[in-house]
Amino acid sequence: DSGVTQTPKHLITATGQRVTLRCSPRSGDLSVYWYQQSLDQGLQFLIQYYNGEERAKGNILERFSAQQFPDLHSELNLSSLELGDSALYFCASSVAPGHPSGNTIYFGEGSWLTVV
């Protein structure tokens, strides 16, 4: 158990819908990351938040957005869903940049999204 909690574990929704994935980082971690794993793209970095602020952005679609709240939990919002958005979405967390352990990123179990 990495200490990173994600909900829901599985989600099936229709095209055009909107879903929200939730993540609670490990206790004490200030950075939250979102990754997408699809069959054809592998594990891809989407976005990072640090202490409530967006820190880095990857290949995240404009239909997707994320935020980190004052209690440090994070949500990934996926809208106007397409079949190709079906994937495993991982949340990860780490302590902070500059900390000796800050470069180690711990992953949650993932939220499996199926768009039908």
Place this chain on the structure above:
Amino acid sequence: DQQVKQNSPSLSVQEGRISILNCDYTNSMFDYFLWYKKYPAEGPTFLISISSIKDKNEDGRFTVFLNKSAKHLSLHIVPSQPGDSAVYFCAANAGGTSYGKLTFGQGTILTVHP
């Protein structure tokens, strides 16, 4: 452009022997490297990491070697156990403003036979 490559899709090893998983990278800005182990439909589990200022890091049965001039790293598992059977991902991090953005390889499926 695949900046982190694991050229061996799979590796089969006998229990008790050494498993060597390889990873190559192209981006010279990468300064921190990690190995993760992953089972299907589960999150990647951190195994071991190495900073670019080192060339070796050990943790129990796991050792990672880094050859910066060749832009190559490897993970050695010895002795290999059947429970090590999983997908192993190499990941790299450039630090600085790119901190946290891990670039992953495609993974290598390790099978350890009893």
